Amino acid sequence: MTDRNIIDALAREARPFDGTDCDELLDSIGDSSIVLLGEATHGTREFYRLRAEISKRLIVAKGFDAIAVEADWPDALRVSRYVQHGGDDMTAEGALSGFKRFPQWMWRNHEIVDLVNWLRVHNAHVASTVRRVGFHGLDLYSLRQSMHAVIAYLDREDPEAAERARQRYACIDHMADDPQRYGYAASFGMQPHCEDEVMRQLVELTRDADLHAREPGGQVPDELFYAQQNARVARNAETYYRSMFRGRDESWNVRDSHMAETLEALREHISQRVGRPGKIVVWAHNSHLGDARATEMGEHGQLNLGQLVRERYRPEDTFLLGFTTHTGTVTAATEWDGPAELKQVVASRPGSVERLLHETAAATGMGQFLLPLRGRDSMLARLPSRYLERAIGVIYRPDTERHSHYFHADAARQFDALVHVDRSTALRPLERSALWRQDEVPETYPSGL
Numbered sequence: 001m002t003d004r005n006i007i008d009a010l011a012r013e014a015r016p017f018d019g020t021d022c023d024e025l026l027d028s029i030g031d032s033s034i035v036l037l038g039e040a041t042h043g044t045r046e047f048y049r050l051r052a053e054i055s056k057r058l059i060v061a062k063g064f065d066a067i068a069v070e071a072d073w074p075d076a077l078r079v080s081r082y083v084q085h086g087g088d089d090m091t092a093e094g095a096l097s098g099f100k101r102f103p104q105w106m107w108r109n110h111e112i113v114d115l116v117n118w119l120r121v122h123n124a125h126v127a128s129t130v131r132r133v134g135f136h137g138l139d140l141y142s143l144r145q146s147m148h149a150v151i152a153y154l155d156r157e158d159p160e161a162a163e164r165a166r167q168r169y170a171c172i173d174h175m176a177d178d179p180q181r182y183g184y185a186a187s188f189g190m191q192p193h194c195e196d197e198v199m200r201q202l203v204e205l206t207r208d209a210d211l212h213a214r215e216p217g218g219q220v221p222d223e224l225f226y227a228q229q230n231a232r233v234a235r236n237a238e239t240y241y242r243s244m245f246r247g248r249d250e251s252w253n254v255r256d257s258h259m260a261e262t263l264e265a266l267r268e269h270i271s272q273r274v275g276r277p278g279k280i281v282v283w284a285h286n287s288h289l290g291d292a293r294a295t296e297m298g299e300h301g302q303l304n305l306g307q308l309v310r311e312r313y314r315p316e317d318t319f320l321l322g323f324t325t326h327t328g329t330v331t332a333a334t335e336w337d338g339p340a341e342l343k344q345v346v347a348s349r350p351g352s353v354e355r356l357l358h359e360t361a362a363a364t365g366m367g368q369f370l371l372p373l374r375g376r377d378s379m380l381a382r383l384p385s386r387y388l389e390r391a392i393g394v395i396y397r398p399d400t401e402r403h404s405h406y407f408h409a410d411a412a413r414q415f416d417a418l419v420h421v422d423r424s425t426a427l428r429p430l431e432r433s434a435l436w437r438q439d440e441v442p443e444t445y446p447s448g449l
Contacts, residue, residue, distance in 0.1 A: 003359075009379035010360040010371070017370035017419055019053035025321075026057060028372055028417055032319040033279040034267070034309055035064075038286035038415070040324050040354075041345075041392035042103065043331030045428065046368070046421045047323045048111035054321075055281045056118060059133055063279060065270045066134040067119075068263055070284035071107055073233050074145045075099045076137030077226060083119035084132040092116040093430065101141060103394040105331050105340045105429035113430070130273045136266055138259040138284070138305075143237040144176035146230035150201065153227035161204065168197040172238060183241030198238045202231040219272045229265065236261070249301045256288060260308035286322050287391045290414035295389075296407050306414070319374075322415040324390070326358035328424035331436065332396035339433035342426050346398045352388035353380070353411045354420075361422040374416035381412035 015024055029035055035058060039047040058064040069076060075098040081087030082095035089095040092113045099107040116135070123132040147169045154162035171194035175182035186193035205228040209220045220228075236258040243251040263280065270278030282289065282305070289306040292298035298307070309318050327347045331340050348354030361367060373380065389409040390401075397404045411418060429436060 006356065006379055006383070007359045007363050010356065011363045013376070013378060014360055014364055014366060014369040014371055014420075016366055017050075017368055019050045022054055022057045024372070025054065025370055025417065026061060028374065029058075029062075029319045031316060033277050033317050034263070034282065034313060035280075035319045036282045036284070036289040036306055036309065036321065038284065038289040038320070038322045040286050040322075040390060041330045041332070041396070041424075042106050042285060042394050043340075043392070043396075043427045044323075044325060044328075044421070044424045045111060045426060046325075046424045048109065048115075048427060050323070050419060050421075051283055052111060052115045052118075055115070055283075056122075058279070058281050059122065064133070064281050065131075065274060065278050066136055066266065066280045068136045068138050068266060068280050068282045069107075070139055070259075070288065071099070071137040072101070072139050072142035072145070073137040073226075073229055073262070074142050074149055075101075075107070076135055079116060080135040083116055083135055084123055084129070085120070092120070096430075102337045103333065103340065104431065105427060106394070108430045109331075110428045110430065134270075136262075138262045138282070140233050140237045140240055140255060140258045142230075142233055143179045143241070144173065146233040146237070147173060147176065149230040150205070150227050150234065153223060153230075157224075164204070165201055168201045169234070171197045179237065179241040180244065182238075183244050186242050187245040193242055194238055195235075195242075198231070198235040202228070202235045205231045213272070220269060225265075225269050229262065232262065232265070233258075252302050252304075256304045256308065259284070259288065259305045260312070263305070263309070264312065285391065285393065286324075286389075286414075287393075289320055290322050290409065290411070291320065294411075294413035295409040296386075319417075320415045322411065322418045324354050324357055324418060324420045325424040326354050326361070326420075326422045328421075329426040330392060330396060330424070331426040331429060332392060333394055334397065336395065339435050340429050340431075341433070341435040342437060343396050343398065345392070345396075345424065346401055348390060349388060349402065349406065352390060352406065353409070354390055356380075356387065357418070357420040358422055361420065367422045369420055371418040371420065372416075373412050373418065378412055383412075386410045 037051045055067055078098045079095045082089045096108050126132050151162050151165050154165050209228050212218050212220045240254045243254050267278040288304050292302050292304040292307045306320050328345050330343050330345050332343055386408045388406045390405050392405055
């Protein structure tokens with residue numbers, strides 16, 4: 001099969017897609033109640049904008065109950081209170097000010113401000129408070145913040161239980177500002193690990209929640225559920241930081257397993273409230289949402305959220321949508337904890353799925369398009385070998401791009417559909433560093449050609 005035949009077939013399958021008309025995508029999603037929306041970078045404006053438009057349509061047309069994102073539970077909960085007309089914040093920017101940890105731009109950006117404002121307005125027209133759409137975090141980096149949130153809840157509800165929580169968390173709290181140091185010390189016997197203590201706290205709150213659920217017509221109060229989830233974060237974060245020193249695959253698996261566990265718990269809680277299976281749209285990177293079993297990382301032992309969702313739910317209950325780009329600009333850092341920079345995205349490599357989709361864009365004249373995959377004899381599924389696929393996270397190193405950002409994958413097995421943005425633009429942070437200047441990135445960077 002020639003490259004021309006491949007491109008011609010993909011051109012016939014591609015559908016125009018700019019986010020304003022999502023009807024064909026919603027038809028493909030069908031009755032799925034867990035819709036996972038990916039991104040090929042953590043800093044592309046179009047990915048955020050398109051996911052926001054898709055999410056709005058899912059909320060309005062299909063009654064989705066929540067957006068769950070690759071962010072920490074306490075920070076996202078502050079946003080959720082705001083959009084549901086609770087909490088103390090007066091503006092979207094204020095509600096997002098809890099996102100202080102690197103990389104701030106992932107959630108403190110103009111696209112998210114617009115989405116948060118839309119959610120608040122939408123919820124103002126929802127008569128029942130239990131039907132108001134929430135905004136929740138799936139990640140586990142908020143170790144100290146989550147422990148303190150558990151204690152704060154118990155101080156209000158049960159001071160004796162709060163004292164027990166303080167004693168349990170004292171094992172780790174003094175090192176929680178630098179949890180990697182705790183993980184190193186615990187892994188190498190220099191510090192007793194605190195697994196039993198954080199587990200005891202989670203068990204106690206889970207027991208309290210179960211007592212509420214077993215009452216006639218019983219439901220777990222929201223605040224108890226939020227505290228239980230913070231205890232879950234503390235338990236899994238403790239495991240995560242110890243696992244970091246036993247290998248990347250193990251810590252990755254702990255993190256994505258936590259995301260899946262959080263998603264399941266959130267869905268069960270929503271289902272109790274609304275009296276039907278909860279409907280959740282998830283935002284995370286392609287590397288978390290594209291089924292790991294179709295990638296070389298999966299072959300090396302990594303699992304991810306997309307795989308776990310497919311394994312735990314019926315096929316008709318889930319839908320995985322990936323996003324790709326060929327070139328453009330991106331917001332990313334050069335080093336961890338470094339400032340947000342405006343960087344040029346190197347044109348996709350020959351032999352990559354992005355290059356195939358770029359050539360499809362050129363053949364069709366469509367700068368953005370949807371490529372349906374599920375239930376179709378797609379050309380991507382008929383390719384004789386796997387292609388490279390690009391993943392740009394919060395760090396982008398164009399000079400080592402092949403080694404740092406590409407892996408082999410079978411996109412047709414990873415996802416149920418793809419959205420390709422041929423030339424993408426950088427996400428606009430609310431706080432821009434001196435390195436984020438639109439007039440400082442030449443079109444030829446970094447090659448200089």
